[in-house]
Amino acid sequence: MFDGFSLSGPATVHVSGDRIVRVDRTGALPADGSEVIDLGRSACLLPGLIDTHVHLAFDAGPDPVTSLAATSDSNLLAHMRAAARSALLAGITTVRDLGDRGYLSLALVEEMAEHPEQGPEILPAGPPLTTPGGHCHFLGGEVEGVEALRAAVREHHARGCAVIKIMASGGNMTPDSLPPHASQYGPEDLRAVVDEAHRLGLPVAAHAHGVQAIRDAVEAGVDSLEHVTFLTADGIASETADLIDAIVRTGTFVSLTLGLDPSKALQPPKGMAAHVNAILDTYSNLHKHGANVVIGSDAGIGPWKPHNVLPHGVADLARLGVAPLDALISMTSLAARLCRVEGRKGRITAGADADILVVNGDVEHDPAAVLDVQAVFRAGIRVC
Template sequence: MNSFVIHAGSMFDGFSMSGPVAVHVSGGRILRVDRTGVLPSHGGEVIDLGPSACLLPGLVDTHVHLAFDAGPDPVTSLASASDSDLLAHMRAAARSALLAGVTTVRDLGDRDYLSLALVEEMAHHPELGPEILPAGPPLTTPGGHCHFLGGEVEGDAEALRAAVRERHARGCAVIKVMAGGGHMTVGSVPAHASQYGLEDLRVVVDEAHRLGLPVAAHAHGVQAIRDAVEAGVDSLEHVSFLTEDGIAPDPGLIGAIVNRGTFVSLTLGLDPAQAVRPPKAMTAHAMAAHVNAVLDAYSTLQQHGADVVIGSDAGIGPWKPHNVLPHGVGDLVRLGVAPLDALIAMTSRAARLCGVEGRKGRITAGADADILVVDGDPVHDPAAVLDVRAVFRAGVRVR
């Protein structure tokens, strides 16, 4: 059994900061946490990372696409790849996320359930990548957003129930439904338009919840957001408040999101070395204005007390590599979120959304030994999250 002690100058445990700490690890789990920082007097391996090191729970990304290659045209790349080549890419993408300290991801859209093959592989070799919580192919209308992933389902109650049951039977951890359109699918409805109506979404949510699965709804448009909230989805992905005329956050809808306790998975985290490429119909100037308006909407959501987490949407372009999530801490802070709350959003709160609360997103006795070690104090300097000293996955040091 692999047993050791990690010693560091400080720790963020998923909720608060504390001083010198000794974390005892055994068999892939955290055995106990000594907040005095006193090392055991008996023998055994001690990994002493020094007084400037800070321990954090491994980060949780609530929205990734391991099947997208973060290239200039990820849809074409995916369409031309064989299953074996695509799986090889997905392994590399997962490894990239892990080395950045992302130890849990929700994969909210793969092709033909390939992420489930990775789940099986990593059950035996967790050090190869983060724990993956897969959705399989997202439910979408025929010809709808991301239909090329293989999840087309007519807006028919029995067909929707059957699609949810299939994902449950295959071992998916979450149901992803494209409540509205998106930007990446040629010929589909615009991002501001709805794909499924309220009754369709209610069918999906009721069947998923009956089977014990949460529902994540892709929703840019105001009506899609409203219907998803009313239907009782567990998380809203993107939440852009798009209308045909632009972005228009609705105060009443924001209130409903907060009152219902619906998680909002904000699309944050950008590689600062890469420019965001606007859709073909949008100029760079219009894209910048659009991004600023979305960020204003995100700021309004968090100011009103929404349960905010970060879903990076890793893979959808060069500005979204699979190791991008840690950049989201700074993004949240720039929106007015206190650094401590930003860290909570990417650890314990994200774990609660993903249904792995207690086991992930915390440094506490009984939790998985998924630990990120950075240099510095991320509460006073959020950029410290990017200065990775070490990463442990299920008690194995991978970096």
């Protein structure tokens, strides 16, 4: 069984408008004259995929930060539309945008609500909260001090954001900012953001590479940790059992930035190349110890991260010893729980949104089958 749908045997999904109304596992055709789309015996129906970490504003080029700075808001919005469409055609029917410029993703939310066939449902964070001159400060979310952070959370909520993104540690894409292993915000700052966001009903996603930033974010009660590379000044931390235990115990989600386009040469950020294998070992340990693992591709940050890259994450997880079905659950029903769209997304069941990915093959035994897209339905509309 695949969380809400059987992978073997005949089945008929009955759709009315934008919702699934019934799933018939006998394979009997409707007798009421409804339109029937026969997808063939080799078709496998999956819930639309959910990417928990994208940047629609980044162009997946060799220097997305410079490109962003040179692009007007109107042209950037056009690029974001194209990026969203690219994701949808790969079967990604929901994305959590964890950092745009000037709340542009909110304009797309309105557009997609009117025309869902044009792109995935977008759960926007707006400009991520970061320190003055900090990681991704160019997106416009610079803020410092507990009261200012609380006010920033309230502003994001008032504008309609679905999640709060905070840069708990430094990063790789921002010149002259703190390195990824260094903390940008302290425990008091993180607790203030979490308290204010949760009071308003919003989850918090923390960009966290460094060990201390991860520890502080877990203790503050963030909903998801992004990247989670366990970096120190000297490399990847070797003694992480207690912190992994804390992540598992608290139920904190870990959004692993997996999924690479194999046709593009991987160019790890400076200082990270030597640690790729150690990071993958850590990801494997998180899964083995029972952490809530989802995949957030970080689409847009480079040529190896195009906006349709998430399905490659199934094979990436499989190489870490994760069963293909577990990998698919990490980007469907489990991701839906993190994104607070559980019940609507991530399952093929009565009452859920009619967001459906149809692939050719047996994904239970062949992770690559998820790349063989036969059809995509968004809100009941066939888009390819």
